[in-house]
Amino acid sequence: xxxxxxxxxxxxxxxxxxxxxxxxxxxxxxxxxxxxxxxxxxxxxxxxxxxxxxxxxxxxxxxxxxxxxxxxxxxxxxxxxxxxxxxxxxxxxxxxxxxxxxxxxxxxxxxxxxxxxxxxxxxxxxxxxxxxxxxxxxxxxxxxxxxxxxxxxxxxxxxxxxxxxxxxxxxxxxxxxxxxxxxxxxxxxxxxxxxxxxxxxxxxxxxxxxxxxxxxxxxxxxxxxxxxxxxxxxxxxxxxxxxxxxxxxxxxxxxxxxxxxxxxxxxxxxxxxxxxxxxxxxxxxxxxxxxxxxxxxxxxxxxxxxxxxxxxxxxxxxxxxxxxxxxxxxxxxxxxxxxxxxxxxxxxxxxxxx
Amino acid sequence: xxxxxxxxxxxxxxxxxxxxxxxxxxxxxxxxxxxxxxxxxxxxxxxxxxxxxxxxxxxxxxxxxxxxxxxxxxxxxxxxxxxxxxxxxxxxxxxxxxxxxxxxxxxxxxxxxxxxxxxxxxxxxxxxxxxxxxxxxxxxxxxxxxxxxxxxxxxxxxxxxxxxxxxxxxxxxxxxxxxxxxxxxxxxxxxxxxxxxxxxxxxxxxxxxxxxxxxxxxxxxxxxxxxxxxxxxxxxxxxxxxxxxxxxxxxxxxxxxxxxxxxxxxxxxxxxxxxxxxxxxxxxxxxxxxxxxxxxxxxxxxxxxxxxxxxxxxxxxxxxxxxxxxxxxxxxxxxxxxxxxxxxxxxxxxxxxx
Numbered sequence: 001x002x003x004x005x006x007x008x009x010x011x012x013x014x015x016x017x018x019x020x021x022x023x024x025x026x027x028x029x030x031x032x033x034x035x036x037x038x039x040x041x042x043x044x045x046x047x048x049x050x051x052x053x054x055x056x057x058x059x060x061x062x063x064x065x066x067x068x069x070x071x072x073x074x075x076x077x078x079x080x081x082x083x084x085x086x087x088x089x090x091x092x093x094x095x096x097x098x099x100x101x102x103x104x105x106x107x108x109x110x111x112x113x114x115x116x117x118x119x120x121x122x123x124x125x126x127x128x129x130x131x132x133x134x135x136x137x138x139x140x141x142x143x144x145x146x147x148x149x150x151x152x153x154x155x156x157x158x159x160x161x162x163x164x165x166x167x168x169x170x171x172x173x174x175x176x177x178x179x180x181x182x183x184x185x186x187x188x189x190x191x192x193x194x195x196x197x198x199x200x201x202x203x204x205x206x207x208x209x210x211x212x213x214x215x216x217x218x219x220x221x222x223x224x225x226x227x228x229x230x231x232x233x234x235x236x237x238x239x240x241x242x243x244x245x246x247x248x249x250x251x252x253x254x255x256x257x258x259x260x261x262x263x264x265x266x267x268x269x270x271x272x273x274x275x276x277x278x279x280x281x282x283x284x285x286x287x288x289x290x291x292x293x294x295x296x297x298x299x300x301x302x303x304x305x306x307x308x309x310x311x312x313x314x315x316x317x318x319x320x321x322x323x324x325x326x327x328x329x330x331x332x333x334x335x336x337x338x339x340x341x342x343x344x345x346x347x348x349x350x351x352x353x354x
Numbered sequence: 355x356x357x358x359x360x361x362x363x364x365x366x367x368x369x370x371x372x373x374x375x376x377x378x379x380x381x382x383x384x385x386x387x388x389x390x391x392x393x394x395x396x397x398x399x400x401x402x403x404x405x406x407x408x409x410x411x412x413x414x415x416x417x418x419x420x421x422x423x424x425x426x427x428x429x430x431x432x433x434x435x436x437x438x439x440x441x442x443x444x445x446x447x448x449x450x451x452x453x454x455x456x457x458x459x460x461x462x463x464x465x466x467x468x469x470x471x472x473x474x475x476x477x478x479x480x481x482x483x484x485x486x487x488x489x490x491x492x493x494x495x496x497x498x499x500x501x502x503x504x505x506x507x508x509x510x511x512x513x514x515x516x517x518x519x520x521x522x523x524x525x526x527x528x529x530x531x532x533x534x535x536x537x538x539x540x541x542x543x544x545x546x547x548x549x550x551x552x553x554x555x556x557x558x559x560x561x562x563x564x565x566x567x568x569x570x571x572x573x574x575x576x577x578x579x580x581x582x583x584x585x586x587x588x589x590x591x592x593x594x595x596x597x598x599x600x601x602x603x604x605x606x607x608x609x610x611x612x613x614x615x616x617x618x619x620x621x622x623x624x625x626x627x628x629x630x631x632x633x634x635x636x637x638x639x640x641x642x643x644x645x646x647x648x649x650x651x652x653x654x655x656x657x658x659x660x661x662x663x664x665x666x667x668x669x670x671x672x673x674x675x676x677x678x679x680x681x682x683x684x685x686x687x688x689x690x691x692x693x694x695x696x697x698x699x700x701x702x703x704x705x706x707x708x
Binding site: 163164165168169171172173212213214215216217218251253254271272273274277293294295296298299300303307310330332 | 517518519522523525526527566567568569570571572605607608625626627628631647648649650652653654657661664684686
């Protein structure tokens with residue numbers, strides 16, 4: 001395998017100097033790309049696409065063919081772990097993910113196995129190996145997992161939810177059952193991410209999509225605590241380089257100081273936090289990743305460029321910024337608008353690294 | 355009409371001493387009550403219920419028959435103004451509100467009338483009059499409106515939305531069109547709330563349900579700015595008493611200092627902000643309303659009481675707290691659990707006002 005040709009992303013995560021701000025997009029391999037939709041159709045359903053390492057590799061690389069991205073991210077789903085635990089993940093057209101056997105009781109939690117990444121999750125680890133090989137050193141590969149709290153919301157609700165009724169009912173009525181579930185999930189995520197790292201992931205991101213729906217106390221006890229356990233349990237070096245960890249709590253802007261104390265290398269920011277304020281708050285403790293409002297990509301290229309400039313200027317000069325959207329790119333976005341954003345990041349950021 | 359017998363709520367909003375913390379619930383007249391569901395069935399659809407002052411009065415009073423609430427809130431919908439502007443509000447079973455004629459262009463905005471509250475919105479103002487009469491001084495009556503930004507999201511999207519694609523597309527591409535719409539909405543809200551106050555509303559709340567989906571800059575420019583205009587335009591005294599204004603931006607915890615500067619008397623808090631921190635941040639500028647996680651009501655009465663105690667203790671001793679949920683009560687909640695919360699607020703709060 002060739003040595004890494006573009007390490008801007010890894011350096012920025014460790015707050016080392018770079019020539020320009022690196023950029024990638026959450027869900028960069030996704031439905032906004034016609035070539036993705038074609039591969040997806042070929043695969044059949046969404047999980048078949050995730051479970052075929054060659055196809056997962058194909059869609060992972062698609063956005064790199066179009067755009068000057070500084071990182072690739074493993075194409076997979078956040079719910080692979082609960083599925084591997086036997087909950088029976090399935091998707092119905094036009095609806096979110098569902099589980100055939102949601103978790104409701106202490107006995108349900110007790111019965112859950114910790115999946116073996118090289119067995120029930122081998123399709124993911126194989127995808128990491130295939131993608132690393134095909135990337136051939138072009139850009140680094142990001143592995144990822146959902147956070148324990150985020151995985152638990154789907155496992156207890158049995159589906160997407162707007163009100164988090166069942167999981168919060170469990171949290172307020174039977175906190176010990178939820179803690180047992182989260183602890184088992186944290187162990188599963190550690191083993192899963194370490195297997196991704198061993199297979200070639202060069203950085204990992206923990207997606208805490210639903211941490212922001214909690215009270216500040218509950219966030220610390222039921223989400224952050226288990227992410228911290230994961231950070232401490234990860235193998236942080238591979239192939240002679242540090243493997244940076246990014247922790248992203250959506251709607252978690254108020255928790256940045258706490259996130260910076262977990263030992264993670266970088267904090268993901270959604271667009272509801274001012275990245276300049278965020279930098280002042282975390283100082284040199286962590287790098288920051290973000291945080292353009294994904295809806296900016298519905299505007300015209302000229303306006304996109306302007307908004308990219310605002311985010312770069314807010315962060316200001318010096319290292320420690322990975323540019324990204326504040327959440328996944330929307331399926332309806334014109335790919336040319338994504339290109340406008342990515343090119344603008346590189347062009348407008350050079351002056352901040354002079 | 356009898357003089358007001360319980361003015362705990364109005365006093366707390368003005369940070370005056372009270373004997374115990376007043377409490378009401380957002381959506382306290384709602385689907386979790388079987389008697390509400392019966393009246394609703396009698397009315398036919400949701401808008402028919404809103405448009406019949408006697409029935410709106412009936413459901414407004416229902417929760418007061420069950421619980422020791424310290425305020426009543428006008429039963430109505432936040433989308434009455436856009437409907438009165440001619441957008442054609444309708445509801446389909448199991449789905450959110452929709453508009454037959456959404457707003458898309460500068461010409462659409464230009465064509466919108468500012469509704470006359472005593473004409474197209476007379477049914478709301480009549481409901482205020484009937485409710486005030488029937489309350490007969492028992493507790494104060496709260497009037498309300500959606501914020502301009504929140505109303506505009508539905509008017510431009512044409513329905514509920516998860517991604518705010520159209521309105522943010524307008525915001526980033528044609529900000530001047532959106533500003534024209536928001537300004538017209540602010541004028542409409544001023545006239546609407548002043549009519550509610552003239553008809554007997556003793557406090558008013560502005561619901562900024564969607565202000566929290568914006569970037570900090572956009573929040574100030576597209577949501578807060580217009581709420582500030584409204585606060586300045588309201589008649590703040592009626593029947594020899596001050597009419598307090600509550601401003602509630604969901605997911606707006608980071609903007610409390612800004613909200614406190616608008617001239618509003620109180621800031622509503624959802625459950626993602628620590629109310630003790632919030633009090634330290636706003637000092638004596640505004641009262642605070644909130645902020646129990648509505649999902650606490652899925653737990654058992656004993657646990658509900660405990661969580662009420664946590665919120666009261668966080669706020670601490672002295673005036674300036676109106677207890678509430680951090681958002682509307684969920685339709686699936688057992689009414690006895692709401693009672694457990696309300697009774698706990700009164701019982702546990704007396705010591706903080708000794």
